[in-house]
Amino acid sequence: MRAFVFPGQGSQKVGMGAELADNSAIARATFEEVDDALSQNLSTIMRDGPEGELTLTENAQPAIMANAIATLRVLESEFGVSLTDAGDCVAGHSLGEYTALCAVGAFSLAETALLLKLRGQAMQEAVPVGEGAMCALLGADLEKAEELARAAAEGQVCEIANDNDPSQVVLSGHAAAIERAVALVKDHGIKRGIPLPVSAPFHCSLMQPAADRMAEALSDTPPQELALPLYANVTAAATDDPREEQDLLVQQVTGRVRWRESVLAMRAAGVEHFVELGGKVLGPMIGRIDKDAQATSAITMEDLEALAKEIG
Structure with missing residues (x-):
């Protein structure tokens, strides 16, 4: 097929x-x-x-x-x-x-x-420009990404936008929450968090x-x-x-x-x-x-x- x-x-x-x-x-x-x-x-x-x-x-x-x-x-x-x-x-x-x-x-x-x-x-x-953001998590499976998103949210939106492959998950949400997520990657056993050059937080609430x-x-x-x-x-x-x-x-x-x-x-x-x-x-x-x-x-x-x- x-x-x-x-x-x-x-x-x-x-x-x-x-x-x-x-x-x-x-x-x-x-x-x-x-x-x-x-x-x-x-x-x-x-x-x-x-x-x-x-x-x-x-x-x-x-x-x-x-x-x-x-x-x-x-x-x-x-x-x-x-x-x-x-x-x-x-x-x-x-x-x-x-x-x-x-x-x-x-x-x-x-x-x-x-x-x-x-x-x-x-x-x-x-979403007004600057209020939302996205980041790619490298070396992250879905479970680790979900834990990181919960930890970084702090009452804001931080959600999984893309489950691309076993080594790459993308988060989307409020800019401050995404910044926190990037800063916390090592604490969650994730190799890297890379802010993405996007103009809006796609695929989130x-x-x-x-x-x-x-x-x-x-x-x-x-x-x-x-x-x-x-x-x-x-x-x-x-x-x-x-x-x-x-x-x-x-x-x-x-x-x-x-x-x-x-x-x-x-x-x-x-x-x-x-x-x-x-x-x-x-x-x-x-x-x-x-x-x-x-x-x-x-x-x-x-x-x-x-x-x-x-x-x-």
């Missing part, structure tokens, strides 16, 4: 998608479609920057999605590999869940771009205003039928029910990204090969979660050509 997976925020970089666009009319058309949907030259920001503009949450989220869908469309159109024929399920890390839904036909490309633009804006506006806005947006643009099952971030379980997925996308804004558990659930279901499109972030994580899992990451034409041969 094979899963197609899609990266989340942090995988953006200036120049993303340029090589695909230079070599593929399909990729260029994909980026133009997103530009038209957003009434914005997002593809220019992706190609040329400035980096600060691309890193803005409201730009980074649709940009990462556009790059991944362009990669998928090139794979399908130019290398003859159909996601629905070659894959058995899909998943995405945080915003990547929207990309996965686009890939299986639950949202159109234009709908996905608009939803992610709004999601980025809503998450940015939910402080994001409730953003969840409310997404609930409204998703009621106007609900997901349609999924061509393949999707493993959702907040449950680490498969669903092919659009109504259930609509609710899970709302929960996802404040909920934990259970990526480690999602990969283990896909492995338990029989997935042997994970294909990451549009990034090279999830592949290494998957390798740390299960060293026996096969993971391939593709972002260039050369990568896609090799992937097509690998899939056969």
Whole structure:
């Protein structure tokens, strides 16, 4: 069995998608479609920057999605590999869940771009700049991270945002609580705590205003039928029910990204090969979660050509 997976925020970089666009009319058309949907030259920001503009949450989220869908469309159109024929399920890390839904036909490309633009804006506006923060814990399992979060909270929000792999957990919450968490890592047997360069505390209860806005947006643009099952971030379980997925996308804004558990659930279901499109972030994580899992990451034409041969 094979899963197609899609990266989340942090995988953006200036120049993303340029090589695909230079070599593929399909990729260029994909980026133009997103530009038209957003009434914005997002593809220019992706190609040329400035980096600060691309890193803005409201730009980074649709940009990462556009790059991944362009990669998928090139794979399908130019290398003859159909996601629905070659894959058995899909998943995405945080915003990547929207990309996965686009890939299986639950949202159109234009709908996905608009939803992610709004999601980025809503998450940015939910908490005043400087009041929230996030940190990555290296050498931390879930139990140690939970103990640290409880100790650092002191009446404020300090919650697990991402359970990425056995060696990396991310905390999110009030800035002062996250500072305390970083200072306390050694006391909890954790190797390092690294403050993350993010503009808002994603995936914690402080994001409730953003969840409310997404609930409204998703009621106007609900997901349609999924061509393949999707493993959702907040449950680490498969669903092919659009109504259930609509609710899970709302929960996802404040909920934990259970990526480690999602990969283990896909492995338990029989997935042997994970294909990451549009990034090279999830592949290494998957390798740390299960060293026996096969993971391939593709972002260039050369990568896609090799992937097509690998899939056969």
